[in-house]
Amino acid sequence: MPYTAPFAEQRFVLDVIADLPGLAALPQYANATPDMVDAILSESAKLASNVFAPLNPIGDKTHAKLANRVVTLPPGFADAYRLYIEGGWAGLGVAESHGGQGLPFAVAVAVQEQLTSANMAFALCMMLSQGAIEALAVHASPDLQDRYLAKLVSGEWTGTMNLTEPGAGSDVGALKTRAEPAPDGSYRIKGTKIYITWGEHDAAENIVHLVLARLPDAPPGIKGISLFICPKFRPDGSRNDLVCTGLEHKLGIHASPTCTMSFGDNDNCTGYLVGAEGAGMRAMFTMMNNARVQVGLQGVAIAEAATQHAVHFARQRVQSAKFGAGRDPVRIIDHADVRRTLMTCRALTEATRALVYLNASAVDRSHAGDVAGTGLADFLTPISKAWATDTGVEVASLALQVFGGMGYVEETGAAQFLRDARIAPIYEGTNGIQALDLVGRKLGLDGGAHWQELFAQIRDTIGDLTAHADLKTIAPWLDDALAATQAATIWMTGANNPDDIAAGATPFLRMMGLTLGGWLLAKQALTAAAYLASGNGDPAFLTAKITTARFYAEQILPQVAALSGPVTRGAALLYAIPEADLAA
Amino acid sequence: MPYTAPFAEQRFVLDVIADLPGLAALPQYANATPDMVDAILSESAKLASNVFAPLNPIGDKTHAKLANRVVTLPPGFADAYRLYIEGGWAGLGVAESHGGQGLPFAVAVAVQEQLTSANMAFALCMMLSQGAIEALAVHASPDLQDRYLAKLVSGEWTGTMNLTEPGAGSDVGALKTRAEPAPDGSYRIKGTKIYITWGEHDAAENIVHLVLARLPDAPPGIKGISLFICPKFRPDGSRNDLVCTGLEHKLGIHASPTCTMSFGDNDNCTGYLVGAEGAGMRAMFTMMNNARVQVGLQGVAIAEAATQHAVHFARQRVQSAKFGAGRDPVRIIDHADVRRTLMTCRALTEATRALVYLNASAVDRSHAGDVAGTGLADFLTPISKAWATDTGVEVASLALQVFGGMGYVEETGAAQFLRDARIAPIYEGTNGIQALDLVGRKLGLDGGAHWQELFAQIRDTIGDLTAHADLKTIAPWLDDALAATQAATIWMTGANNPDDIAAGATPFLRMMGLTLGGWLLAKQALTAAAYLASGNGDPAFLTAKITTARFYAEQILPQVAALSGPVTRGAALLYAIPEADLAA
Structure with missing residues (x-):
């Protein structure tokens, strides 16, 4: 299936959510000029679409194989890896002092998203190497760095x-x-x-x-x-x-x-x-924190690819007349129920992307010595990892459904997205572990400063929405979600029984993810409206941004309040049935 | 993976929800005495556990194969099919006048659930034959029936x-x-x-x-x-x-x-x-309606099997200390987050089973000439099909997650459940088609008599709960769900724009499924409490029934109200983004 990098979307989220201009103003990311970032994302988009994507179904069918203790990759992968080295992609987000290009992690993440959308199994190789580079750059002796870092940064190893x-x-x-x-x-x-x-x-x-x-x-x-x-x-x-x-x-x-x-x-x-x-x-946590953000990114990347794939199919497949509208068959994208599915896929993809890019940006600020950035990155990481990967699976499954029977046969590739996506909630710490990390460590970090700061920012956004003629309808949805999330947070931070806290951890993380996602889409809608008003940017893109934020607010944010009860019910009922009676 | 038929659960739901005593009182189902049904479900449980289940991973690995226009089944399947014929299983739910055993469809469904839990791919063969028998029994000429029905009923064809x-x-x-x-x-x-x-x-x-x-x-x-x-x-x-x-x-x-x-x-x-x-x-709809209930049943059956599998694993796997409780590693079933997952799996499985069995019972009443039964069966069918299959996928995915990395490798079989389950929302009419059937045809059936009757019964149950000292806490949750579902139903029946109706169809069906599931669990809890009070039945089983109903009410029913907005927002926003801009 062809892949097209969502260039305009990525650039917009980098600017508006990851604050790329702010990052580029820091000495260590001075390379991240708008022209440079444009050039990078255009080039990586070609690598993704022309080299990685065509290998994706081949890799799925052929598998990596072991014989006589040698692992052979599917055909074409080794050649593609050489192109990756030659393009200098491995060192993109590595400091210049270590031989890299010194670009922000947020930009590296945007590149990695493209490669992952095109071929997740392959892009995993790059992801692991980036984690190893990070661990060695921070923790290894100069001698070990001399021997191992340069070849990792070049991609040769x-x-x-x-x-x-x-x-x-x-x-x-x-x-x-x-x-x-x-x-x-x-x-x-x-x-x-x-x-x-x-x-x-x-x-x-x-x-x-x-x-x-x-x-x-x-x-x-x-x-x-x-x-x-x-x-x-x-x-x-x-x-x-x-x-x-x-x-x-x-x-x-x-x-x-x-x-x-x-x-x-x-x-x-x-x-x-x-x-x-x-x-x-x-040292391993240095590597793992980077990897957790990147696994969250895998959820985004598969969601993006699966959504593109489903939209493409829905625009071509003709089947059945519209509901209540005579007998003329239409393309399935014209059916309201299919359209709902596609809008859901789109909204969830954009919401998770914004969260992961914000997280990456906080990592960049942390690397630049900003202590608040460190705390924010730490706070967001379990949410990015777990919510974006659960969402990636959800979107892949929704997208598969658009294909009907053709989604269930392997030829279309829709099933591969679902199969590939399903690992992400498991590895780098299961999503259950992420939820416990959030309630057990991250909520209390710096005395709760990070969730307090985020909630304050959400309140500011609600204020901006309320004051905006065209966007004020979004405000009450976000307000309800924030109120429920805040109440749940206060319950969590006040709870004493570890079992009760653990019992609510997973739905609590989901509340956080859903609310932050809605906030970040609303923020983008505000910026899009401002750009539209000033004639800055592509009106179609900006209008779609606003529509997506509204859709998410109306259709998805109501789920947040429904999680309040599950978060705060405690553990007693969970243990009420003796384990031997839990299943036949 | 071993499979154990949930015998006590199936019997309880047959009695309390499918009203087996009421069915057995009808002349055509007089064979369905309690002893007979016990004997049948015990025997079919052996066939499922000893014959079908061991072939399940074999079938998954080997696949059915085509060569020279001949299809060869995986090893063991043809022999197992002979045992199925010899046991007389194919004619279980067929009228005696057609050579069958004249048992209710509800009982045949309980048997089919066991076979499907054990081996869904194989049990599909039986399901299709049952649909063919039904179509020929109703629509074929006596001559065609003579030539084709007997051999289908015997299972030879x-x-x-x-x-x-x-x-x-x-x-x-x-x-x-x-x-x-x-x-x-x-x-x-x-x-x-x-x-x-x-x-x-x-x-x-x-x-x-x-x-x-x-x-x-x-x-x-x-x-x-x-x-x-x-x-x-x-x-x-x-x-x-x-x-x-x-x-x-x-x-x-x-x-x-x-x-x-x-x-x-x-x-x-x-x-x-x-x-x-x-x-x-x-004629095809005769066959398809039967098949749609049975596809809903596949969701139940996979949910049951996957839940058993996950509980079994969680009771053995030792990993990590409990949250906030020192360093001694425990079996993962002791972790509150895992326990939440398993309780969710259990509650969803029981709720969908109750709905599908109720639907099957209505089919039986319809076959016995009860017009209200026909209408109820027609009304429930799209809900059973779509909600139970979506839930089957959800439960299979939750169960897989319990295994961590071992869920993602194919050896454990957890992934097979997810892969197998994923077809059920697609075939026999996609779940989107079911939702349109519900809002387009079934809501208005007999002037809305069937949803009105169901809502009246739910209100009665809420009254019974409220009057019950131990169960009254369930009442408000069910009341909220009913209020939201009823409001959405009234909106649906009053809406004029077909696009708006179609836009809300999928979340509306989900509201219906979730609410009916909660009601049927609450009904069972009331009966369980009465049995407990009178010393009738296994206290552990009955107490667990009540716990499950309470868990579902507290943890799952709140989702219903969150769907009100999505149902009633209309279609305008879905079409606001030009299709060419929907994806990159």
Whole structure:
């Protein structure tokens, strides 16, 4: 299926929500001039549409394959990866001091969105490498940076994240992989890791595995975990003692090799300590926070691609007369029920995109030393990750439905979007974990400053809407959503029983996501109205922005209040049925 | 994954919601004594658990395969089908006058639920045959019945439904297959049909295709359609001129051969007219209404199986300490967030089951000549079909999430449930078509008598709840849901613009489903409380029934009011963005 980058939309959200002009005014993002960002997004759009998208169905059908411990990618992927390196895309968001182009993360995210819409399984490789770069840039010694960072930034090497073990999934602290100090200052790593995305493949010269392991005398739990680099090939060119022993057969992202990795089968896996002993989780969180925003982005990207695909189909497929309107068959886009589906897809896509871009922008402000930016980024991350990925699945399923029977057969590609999207609520911390992170850590961050600040900004937006002749009808919907979300937040921050808090976490995160999404669309509508009034920009695009914000307010925001009860009912009823009686 | 039939639950819903005692009091269902129904459901549970369930993952991996125009089922399926015939299951719900066992459809539905939970792709074969039996029993001449019905009722032959063509999906009236009268009184059929479920296979001696086609002089549209039997083998044993030319590669139900059927490639496909010329759609609707209830049932069945599977996993998997409770890892069923997910799955499964069983019971009353039963069955059918199938997908996805990463790899089977479930909102009329049927035809049926009667019954239940010391907390939730649904119904019946009605149809159907589900659970809670008070039945089961009703009321019913706005906003905004601007 062809993919067209939503260039105007991306630029608008970068400007209005991610405050790209504000970022570009900071010394470290001075490269992010409007012309430069335009040029970048136009070029990456070509890579996405012309190179990544055509490989998407091929990867889905062919899968990455393992034979004799070698992983072979589907045909065309290795060549496409070379084009990615040659374009310099791997270093886009990396500081110039590390050999990158020094552009904001928000811009890198816009590029990554395009690549992910076009081919999520492939773009995962790039995502993992970006996380590895981030972790090494922050935590590795200059010596390790010299040896590993440059090749990751050029894209010649790729990076991975090795956390999960069979008995340690959500509970990372339970991991058992061991690291023994060796006389030369390196370590010998031994253990098995599972679900390692792009853990082995044939498109890059070397793979830099970031591996969490325990020293012999390490304390139990998270504090005993250290981070190591285990390169596929050691600096002297010799093959390290690590191997892919299996690939998962998955629901989707078939082109992405999900590896079982065995380290040190011959007691000769060389690892290099990153940061201090016992500081592994801190380093891994650097990588993981970046990755969580990018997984949220996957939800946006699949929603965008699936929506495009469904709109394209609905404009061509002729079937049945309109409801109550004679016998002449029309294209299905003319049916009100299909139109509702497509508008829902569109509104949810734009709302989640705005949230993820705002989150990325906060990461940029954080990197520039803005403490409030750090707090905001931390606060938003679980919401971006969980709400955008749940929404990505929802939109992919709605889009599939537009195709009718043709959505269920694999030829159209609608089913692939749903299958690919379904991993995102699971990995990088399940959405349940994100919800607990939100209520357990993020709500109380800096004394609640971040949700208070966000709510104040939403109130400002409601004020602006109310004062606006054309947009005031949006205000009451957003006001109701804010009132319910605020009441739920106050309940959450006042609750004492951990079970009650945990019981409400998932619907609470959903309230937050839905409300923030509605706010960010309303903000865009206000800007669009101002641009229209001043004759600035494409009227069709700006008018559509306003319509989408209104649709979301009327049709989607009412869900927020319906979640108040579920958030605040407590846990008692959840445990009332003995577990043995929960199912036949 | 093992499957255990929810015997106590099924019996309870049959008694309390489907009014099995009332049905058994009717002469034609006199066989449905409690002992008989117990014996049947125990036996079918064994068939489901021991024969159908073990084949489910095999069918998913192996697929039905086409080679040289012969379809081969996955290993074990043909043998299992023989056991199904030998058990006499095919004739369970067929009148004794046609050689069946004369049991109510509601009982046949309970059996079919078990088989579908165990193996949806396989149970589809039985479902299609039951529809064919129904159509022939009502519309075929005694002569055709003599030749075709007995072997379908015994299960030796299977039946299919041939509506869809490449240009005629939801719009059945657009079909082009032709039927030419032949001198011997039969017809020559010519045309191509697609998406023909179980259109060709090797488990039965013969296949009875029910084919919609047009006579040469037929008027355009639905009125020109006639129904024909095209047997795979003619009465003289010769092979008819019809052939499977292709199988679809689908997201799920891989063991179910979805065929492209070509009739009359050599101008020699014999067809026999069923009913009058031009009366094909009436006959097909007989079959389709039965099938729509049974597709709704597929949603229930997958929800049940997926929930069992997730509960089983959650009771075993140890991961992480409880939120806010130290460091000792617990089984994930002890985490409040997982427990919420499982309770949601359970509540939705029970609510949809009650609705579908009520619908089946109304079909039985209709068959017994009860006009109000006919109207109720017609009214409920689109709600059962659409709401239960949407819910089946939702529950399968929630259940998958409980498995974390293990849900995304195919080995566990969690992903298969989601893939299989996803067809049900599409076939037998997409859920969008069901919503238009509800607002366009069913709301006005008999002057609105059926929704008025249902609302009156819900009000009675609210009264009973309010008067009940232990259950009165459920009443306000149900009252709010009823008030919103009633207001939306009145809006719908008063709206004049077809676009506005169509625009609200899908959320309106959802309101109806959610409210009816909550009502039926509340009714069961009232009965459970009465049984508990009188020491009648298993206290654990009855107490769990009450808990589930309460959970649904508190956690799920609030969604109803949130749909009021979406139902009544009208269509204007849906068409505000020019279609060319709907997606990039």
